[in-house]
Amino acid sequence: MAEFLQATGVAKTFGGLSAVAGVDLSVDEGDIHCLIGPNGAGKSTFFKLIVGTYAPSAGTIAFRGENITGMPSSARVRRGMSIKMQTPSVFRELPVRQNIQIALQHHVAKTDLPKEEERLLALMELSADADKLAGTLAHGQQQWLEIGMALALKPKLLLLDEPTAGMSTEETFRTGELIKSLNAEGMTVLVVEHDMAFIRQVATRVTVLHFGKVFARGSIGEIISDPRVAEIYLGKTHAA
Amino acid sequence: MLVYPAFADSYSVGNTAYLLAWVFMALGLCLLWGYAGMLSFGQTFFFGIGGYGYGVLALNFGGGGMTFVALILALALAALAAVILGYFMIWGRIGGVFFGIVTLSATLVLAFFLGQTAGPEWKIGNARLNGFNGMKGMDPLTLPWFGGSQVYFEGTYLYYLIVALLVIVYLLLRMLVNSRFGNVIVAIREDPQRAELLGYDVRKYQLVTFVIGSVLAGMSGAVYCSWGQFIAPSSIGLPAAAMPIVWVAFSGRSDLTAVLVGAYFILYFFQMITVQSQQAALVLMGAMMLGTVMIAPQGFFVGITRWIGGVLARRKAAQAKG
Numbered sequence: 376m377a378e379f380l381q382a383t384g385v386a387k388t389f390g391g392l393s394a395v396a397g398v399d400l401s402v403d404e405g406d407i408h409c410l411i412g413p414n415g416a417g418k419s420t421f422f423k424l425i426v427g428t429y430a431p432s433a434g435t436i437a438f439r440g441e442n443i444t445g446m447p448s449s450a451r452v453r454r455g456m457s458i459k460m461q462t463p464s465v466f467r468e469l470p471v472r473q474n475i476q477i478a479l480q481h482h483v484a485k486t487d488l489p490k491e492e493e494r495l496l497a498l499m500e501l502s503a504d505a506d507k508l509a510g511t512l513a514h515g516q517q518q519w520l521e522i523g524m525a526l527a528l529k530p531k532l533l534l535l536d537e538p539t540a541g542m543s544t545e546e547t548f549r550t551g552e553l554i555k556s557l558n559a560e561g562m563t564v565l566v567v568e569h570d571m572a573f574i575r576q577v578a579t580r581v582t583v584l585h586f587g588k589v590f591a592r593g594s595i596g597e598i599i600s601d602p603r604v605a606e607i608y609l610g611k612t613h614a615a
Numbered sequence: 616m617l618v619y620p621a622f623a624d625s626y627s628v629g630n631t632a633y634l635l636a637w638v639f640m641a642l643g644l645c646l647l648w649g650y651a652g653m654l655s656f657g658q659t660f661f662f663g664i665g666g667y668g669y670g671v672l673a674l675n676f677g678g679g680g681m682t683f684v685a686l687i688l689a690l691a692l693a694a695l696a697a698v699i700l701g702y703f704m705i706w707g708r709i710g711g712v713f714f715g716i717v718t719l720s721a722t723l724v725l726a727f728f729l730g731q732t733a734g735p736e737w738k739i740g741n742a743r744l745n746g747f748n749g750m751k752g753m754d755p756l757t758l759p760w761f762g763g764s765q766v767y768f769e770g771t772y773l774y775y776l777i778v779a780l781l782v783i784v785y786l787l788l789r790m791l792v793n794s795r796f797g798n799v800i801v802a803i804r805e806d807p808q809r810a811e812l813l814g815y816d817v818r819k820y821q822l823v824t825f826v827i828g829s830v831l832a833g834m835s836g837a838v839y840c841s842w843g844q845f846i847a848p849s850s851i852g853l854p855a856a857a858m859p860i861v862w863v864a865f866s867g868r869s870d871l872t873a874v875l876v877g878a879y880f881i882l883y884f885f886q887m888i889t890v891q892s893q894q895a896a897l898v899l900m901g902a903m904m905l906g907t908v909m910i911a912p913q914g915f916f917v918g919i920t921r922w923i924g925g926v927l928a929r930r931k932a933a934q935a936k937g
Contacts, residue, residue, distance in 0.1 A: 426812065428808065428812075447811070447816065448808075448811045448812055449811050449812075449814050449815055449816045449817070450816075452811075452812060452813065452814035453814045457812075458812055460809075460812075464806060464808070464809045464812075465806075465809070466801075466802055466805040466806055466809065467805065467806075468805055469801065469802070469805060473798065473801075476798060477798050477799065477802045477810075477813060478813050480795045480798060480799075481813065481814050481815070482814075524813065528813065528814060
């Protein structure tokens with residue numbers, strides 16, 4: 376399949392610290408591509424480079440054949456990518472419903488807005504809490520709300536940074552099933568996650584980052600059986 | 616409000632028109648600060664541009680129906696100034712407290728500049744700027760009427776004109792904040808990065824909001840200048856710049872209706888006290904600001920309204936149970 380997202384030699388330094396040090400990564404259309412690695416490996420920084428929150432110190436990023444390296448975040452989002460941040464990033468002082476509305480209204484006609492709003496609230500199991508302030512929701516619900524806001528944009532590429540952090544085992548499993556069903560409908564997904572059970576559940580490709588560089592890549596089976604990955608990140612319990 | 620001139624003397628009607636003229640600026644700041652989270656400390660900069668713009672143009676155009684052209688051009692000047700200043704601030708990523716500092720600096724620079732224009736060389740066409748003494752002699756807003764006569768918008772006429780403009784501005788602002796645009800500026804206030812990541816170009820929304828708020832400040836300036844046929848740098852300097860912040864904060868910055876009502880009453884009471892002692896009025900303003908920050912950060916008018924609403928709701932619930 377065509378290369379959907381292509382990062383070439385992408386680097387980011389903060390003062391003397393090199394957070395991402397020349398990453399080459401391609402994500403194919405239709406993949407659920409998981410990015411794993413120890414804390415400080417540069418996974419979240421790499422996400423922020425893709426979505427335009429940070430400008431890269433070096434390298435280029437292409438999305439669907441277009442160089443987006445210098446584009447502001449809003450332009451990237453309008454081209455079909457959407458992100459759920461590491462820590463819940465919702466409009467805390469606004470009602471849940473208004474959070475969804477703000478995400479939807481960009482591309483949904485006014486007449487279709489109520490129907491689409493209810494569909495997303497039901498999908499995220501937030502219908503009963505629609506009129507609560509987003510900041511009063513439990514952590515897991517805020518994660519779901521943010522995923523709902525990301526989905527409201529109907530992205531071609533969904534970026535999820537630790538989507539299951541703070542969720543129970545059951546919630547994590549349900550999130551995995553949701554991602555698989557979205558993928559089955561044609562959405563490409565790039566996920567940063569630490570939960571290996573979740574990664575086993577969803578991943579079609581896995582890339583391991585270590586010290587800001589690509590350390591290994593392959594299918595989930597190849598990564599789990601790689602002794603070098605076990606050494607730096609997974610430990611022996613995950614070895615196949 | 617419509618029958619007020621029938622019961623009040625001409626001085627009171629004119630004075631009410633004067634007080635209402637400032638409310639445009641308060642509504643503009645409410646939109647900027649309360650809804651979009653942009654605390655501008657220098658809305659008097661645009662008040663000055665609107666006021667001096669109207670004065671200079673009305674003096675040069677020679678009065679009559681051209682005063683309305685002067686009004687429109689004065690608002691256009693305020694909009695242009697807002698586009699230029701806003702562009703450099705917003706695209707330069709100046710936010711938070713620095714937004715207030717830069718806008719305050721702009722109004723102080725304008726006040727200082729106008730203050731040193733006393734010499735005869737400081738004139739634009741027929742308009743002498745006159746330094747701290749202020750510019751005077753421009754015609755009030757005037758409408759050509761049938762049979763070659765003219766309607767001068769003074770006293771009761773000006774009162775009705777300002778009330779009509781206020782109603783229109785208030786309704787338009789209400790529509791704006793309840794629209795998709797309003798949803799986005801509130802989102803930007805809450806979390807600009809999240810708004811950007813939902814596909815909104817935050818800078819453009821902020822600039823449009825800044826221009827709308829600033830044109831309203833310019834409208835206050837132009838209407839004020841038409842009312843008094845006079846404008847001076849004292850209406851642009853530091854004490855004047857602080858006033859809109861107090862009106863809006865005390866009233867409740869997140870509610871246009873609270874600011875519409877609250878700003879008028881604060882102006883009214885402030886004027887009553889100023890007649891007795893200007894120093895006492897300024898001290899009262901400071902105390903009001905301090906009280907708002909410490910006791911009712913959401914604003915006293917909003918707080919009182921919510922409290923009354925809560926009491927009524929509890930009473931209704933108790934009656935339903937009983």
